[in-house]
Structure formats: structure tokens, C-alpha cells
Amino acid sequence: MDEKSSPLLEVSGLRKSFPGVLALRGVSLHLQKGEVLALIGENGAGKSTLMKILAGVQPADEGEFRVCGKKVSFRNVNDAMDRGIALIHQELNLCGNLDLAANVFLGREPTKAGLIDESEIRRQTEKFLSQVGLDLPVDTLAGSIPIGKQQLVEIAKALSCNARVLIMDEPTSSLSQKETETLFKVVKNLRSKGISVIYISHRLGEVKELADRVTVFRDGENAGELMQDQINHDNMVKLMVGRELSEFYDRQVHHPGKPVISLKDLRCPSYPQHPLSLKVSEGEIVGIAGLVGAGRTELLQTIFGVTPALSGSLEISGEVKEIRNPRAAISEGIALAPEDRKQHGLVLPMSVRENSSLPSLQRDASHGWLNENAERAVTQNAVKSMKIKTPNYEQMARFLSGGNQQKIVLGKWLAMSPKLLLLDEPTRGIDVGAKREIYKLMEKLAGEGMAILFVSSEMEEVLGMADRAYVMHEGKISGELSRDQLSEKAIMNLATGNLVAA
């Protein structure tokens, strides 16, 4: 009873804002000893922000934290570590050039007479590595082991700091099936030893297998909680999207027209050993699913000419074309809304107007002179048709929210009236409202005959939006699924390289 009344970790009324976005609007969360709590929600729901606050990476604007019932504050990483909270980063932070022992004790090396006590480090490291089921010599270089094992080393490192709470942010996003299973074993083992885990994931199947309880975030607020016996796919999705799926992804079936793009044995520089073939027709929305690092972004970049193909053929409307750079792609009527919006999609310190008109400036110019009327018209059109929320056209893109930034990217391409729209993670990091508008836009454009090829790591998005989907695994297309064949299980099987039919 005592345990229940004062949880290991309790957070309430947490608020955090960034320029242009209110990331957390007063969320709360509690965690018991030896519990695996899954935290789910769509991109932009505020999960990662909360985790960063708990790990002391960012301060909260407002909110109360209690550890074992005692009020505490989390101002920096040391504060969090002192309370026994450790974040296992999505991007691993090991130094590849140092051995495992050195990595585990980096910054906390035990000393003897002012010198590093190597034998103590080795002895301790061995102990922690065995706790996470790693059977490797402690002098192995961290950079030489696969990513799944590196993650386990990170966990060992956290344990060596006496961590009581492990926060894992999308830990399986770059793991193979086998590595995932190993990780689960380790997590379950730690739980039995009384260590608590906050587990953030998009993979609802994993959540179901691992979690004792699920907390759902939506739009920076608590959307609900599921106890172990309530955890199932439908309940989770309903809380995440806040409405029935069919309503959210308002898709109509279009009859695809002539092929707009067709790739035959195209080889991308990133995975030259795997020739890729695919086809997208007018009015068709085609998804590319797969795990992070499967080569999906690289495929879009090759189609768009950022990293030109090494060989193979690329046909646009039935004619073979060679696309050596983005300019060539654009003149063939291809547009790309890239995954990394801030680096590739926008010029952040420039205004909404300057960003919206960037690709169309040349078309509208005469002898190089800026056509300011045309520029204004393009901007006005983008702002209106995309419903971009901005105080004026001169606002710097940097100060808009992720959703509005993405709308600028889409708006600038619509001014070019592309035949083929490539979307790389079109709704990453944007709020649910804007997300829905982007889905509606995709539906509308497809209805007008545009071909759309989109990459998404969100299962729901692929299931909801795609007429057809390709699944990629380690650089090759491992399968193609028609709308009737689309299911989470079928995608996961293909995405993890498990080619046995579902």
C-alpha cells in the first residue's frame, strides 16, 4: 500500500514550450518500482520532450517532480543521474575508438594514486556486462560491435551509475529481429530485479509484449492510460489519434492512371548491391515502409537526383530519363519534401515568402530579374491553400511550428505543379491537426491525378494512407503489398527481413 501511495517517480503539471510550439501542456506521469511503462503517442505528441526533461537535458517551464514522494528538481543531467534516472539515447553515445570498459566508466573512472585503476574498471565492467547478457571481452572496441550490442553496453553503463529508472527512446528502431528479442530479455530481467523502465515506441506489437501499463500522449497532453489487460492495438490507436482510424485517414479509392515513374533495377549509391524496381501511377498514393536505415530516404534522394543512380533505368511517363541533380528532377516534374526539413526543406533564416518562392523564382523571372508580383502570388497561394499559420509573409521560417514549416515545403512545390510528389516522413514532428491537413492534401492531390510516393516509419500512416506499399529491408525492396494485403504484421515481417509469408 505504501508503495502505491508514493511511486518511484511522479511528475505532474509539466509544461514546456519552444518558439512557435507548445510541446507539453501540463502532462503527468507516474512510475512504480520494477514496472515497465510504455509511453506512446504520435510524433510531436511530446514524448521525447518529456524524456529529455526527465533526463535533465532540458529544463521544464513548469511542473512538479517527486522521487519516492519527495519533491525534487531536474535542472541538469547530474541531477537526474543522482536520482537514478538514465536516458538510453536513440542515437547511441559510445566512443567507438575506446574499449567497452573505458566507455562504461567514461567520466567516472575509479583512480588509485591519481591514476586510472584499470583492473577495477575491468572487474566492474565485466559484472555489468553480464547483467545485460553481454559476453564480450571488456577490451573490445565499442565501434567494432553491432548496434544492438552497443545499446546493451549503454544499458550496462546506466546500471553502473546505479540507475533505478531507464528511459528508452525508440530502442528497437535500428535493431534486427534477433537483437530486439535479446533486448526484450534484458528488459524483462531488469524488471524482475526491481528496475523500472519507461519505454517509448511506435511499435505497438512490442508495447503489447513488454508493457505493464501504457500511458498515451496526444498533442502535449495526457490522452489516457491502459492497464495491462486493456493493452491492445485498437485501444492504443484510438487514444493516440483521438478518433476512429477510418475518420482520420479519409481515403478514397482512385483508379490509377498511366505510370508516372517506373524504376528498373536502379542502383542507389548507398546500397549498390541491391537493384530496385518500382512503379507509381497517376492518382496513386504509394507508401514505402521499413525500419530506420533500410535505405528508403536514400531511394527518394536518388530519384530526386541528390545522389544520382549508379545504373539502371528511370522512366518518367514512359521515357527514360537521366537525373543527375535536383534541378533535372524538378524539370521532369518531381518534387521532394525531405525528411530533414530544417536542413534540406527550408532555408530557416529566410521568410515565408522567400522560402515559398525559391523553386519557382527562375520560372517566373525574366532575364534574371525577380518578378515580385509572381513571388507574392506564389506565397499567397501557398499560405492560403496550405492554411499556413503565420503572422505575415515576412516571418522567418525558423519561428513557425513544425507543421507550418512542412506546409511551406509542400506549398513551395505545389507552385511547381509536380507530376510526382515524393514525401519523406511527411508528418514527422508535427501536431495532429496539421497532420490531418497533410493527409487531406495528399488525398486531394491524388484525386487530381498526382502520383505520390511517401516514406513513413509510422505503421498507422502507411496502413491508413497507402493504396499500395513497398517494404524495404537493408537496402532492398523485400516485398510489395496491395491495399488488401496491408497489415502491421505483413509489414513488420517484410521490414525485418522475415520473408516467410504472414
Added chain:
Amino acid sequence: MKKNVLGIFILLVAIFVITAVINPKFLNAYNMQNLIKWSSLYAVMSLGVAFVIITGGIDLSIGSVVGLVSVVLSICLKLEGMDPWSAIGITLVLSLGIGLLHGLLITKAKVQPFVVTLCGLLVYRSMGRWLTDNQSIGPMPYEDDAGYKNLEQIQGLDFLFSGKIALGSFNLPTPALFILVLSIAAAVFLRRTIWGRYLFALGNNEEGTRYSGINTDRMKILAYVLCSLFAGIAGILFAFELDSVQPAQTGEFYELYAIAAAVLGGCSLRGGEGSVLGVVIAAAVIRLIYNSINMVGISTHLEFGILGLVILLGVIGDEFLKKAVARKQAAQKT
């Protein structure tokens, strides 16, 4: 943008007024003409490097290009007796070629701008010294020079590039007309053409600009070509102004003044920012500081120190101003 031009303008006026109050001789016509002339010469180079700095690059070779161009021009006019306009043409083609070379090395061979232009600084300086055997030379031919037959035309050029036009009792140095024309052209180019827009865009985010279908390599090459061309024009102006070109010294360190003026005038070395008016005013501020130090009677040994401090404070002030503007924008309701 307008605010930080205003800031540098206020600085110019302040130094001007203070100097005039302390030493009224500062205002005499001869001193003013000199000040205008030197400010104009510096401003030409500063405008050139501003194009490159806007793209996020740097050009350290400007002073050596000024030196080499003035040497080559002098050789062509005085020793070779070449047709004067062809000689001007050759020096302009030489500077365009240098800029093109820089641009190609930076975009195609992917050598860093700092390295490319640092090597340029060394190479062009030593070429000038080698061509002349390190002897000083000027564009004006003497009786036994091959160029003497073109004397009249060369004197015409001398008037064009370093003459004075009487406006009532005031003699306006002709370089002032050059900077007037060049700065209007530069401002129009940067603000009214798509290429100007592309330079700013790629200076802020080169990848993002490339993803929008812009040939960023070609635009960067253009910036280096313009920079060297402006340095070449400055070289011609300096050759006629100095009469005697010292191959080892003429133009030495000028790149640093040019970069300083560009930065003080609102260009960020991170790229993507800058205004023509700001750069021209800043070039004038730098010359004015030199002049004031003499006029006020401060030890000339302190010249560099004062210049350095003014630039540093100016840039810090500019940074504060930018932050304030950004805060205001961020606070706007979306």
C-alpha cells in the same frame, strides 16, 4: 536589415562630428577629398568580398590580386606599349580568371575557400614580384618607354581612374563615381535579381537551396568571380592612384580591411547576411578612423588597436540588435 545599417551610419556620423569638433582642420576640402578617395577605393574591395561572405565563403587573396593587377597593368602600359584599353581588358580578364579558378577549386575540387584563397594570396604576390624583378613600376610611361606613344590616352585613363572633377570649389575624386556605380549595380544584383536571392539562400543553407533545384555550385563560382573582378577594378584604381606600384607591398593586408568592412557592415561570416549600403559605410568608417587618429593627435602606433576595438564592438552591437529583432519575431503570434 535597415536597423543595422542605421547603427553603422550613426557610428560614422559620431566619429565624424567628434573629430571635426576636436580639430576643425579635419573639415578642409583637401582632407575631405582624400577621405572620400580612400574610402571609395576600400569600398570597391569590400563590396567584392561581401558577395563571397554572403555565400558563407572567404577570400584572402584580394590584396595580392590588387598587387598583381596593378603590376600587370603597369607592365602592359609602360613597358609593352600596349593599346591602353586592351591593357585594361587584359587585367579584367586576369581577375575574372582568378575568380573562376577559385570558384572551380572550391566547388569542384572541394578545397576549402580559406585554403584556396590563402594559397592565392601567396602565389599572386610572388607572381607580381617575379614579373617585375621586385622593382617598383607605375602605369605612366616615360620618354624612352615603349608605352610613350600612347601617353595621351594613358593620361586620359589616369584622369578617369584617379582624377578630380571640379564641383564648384570642391574637387570630387573620380573613384567616388566608381563606387557609386558599382554599389548601385551590386545592390540591384543582390536585391532585384534571382541570382542575388540565390546567393543569400545558399549562404544560409546550401543543401536546402540545392534541394530547391538551384545550381549552388554555379552561384558560388559567380560570387568568387565577382569578388576577384572587384579586386581587379580596385587594382586598376590603385595603380593610377599610386603612380608607383611596389610589387611586394601594394595591396598587402587589403583583404583584411575588406573583410573587416564587410563584417562591420553587417555581413555574417556564417553567410546569408549582408547589405551593400552597410558595407560601403563600413569601409568609410575604417578610413575615417585612420584619418581621425591623425587629426585628433593620437599616436599612430595605436591605429590597429583602435580599429580592432571598433570593429569588435560594432559586431557585438550588431549581434545584440539581431537577437532583439529575432526575439520580436519569435514573439509574434502565429
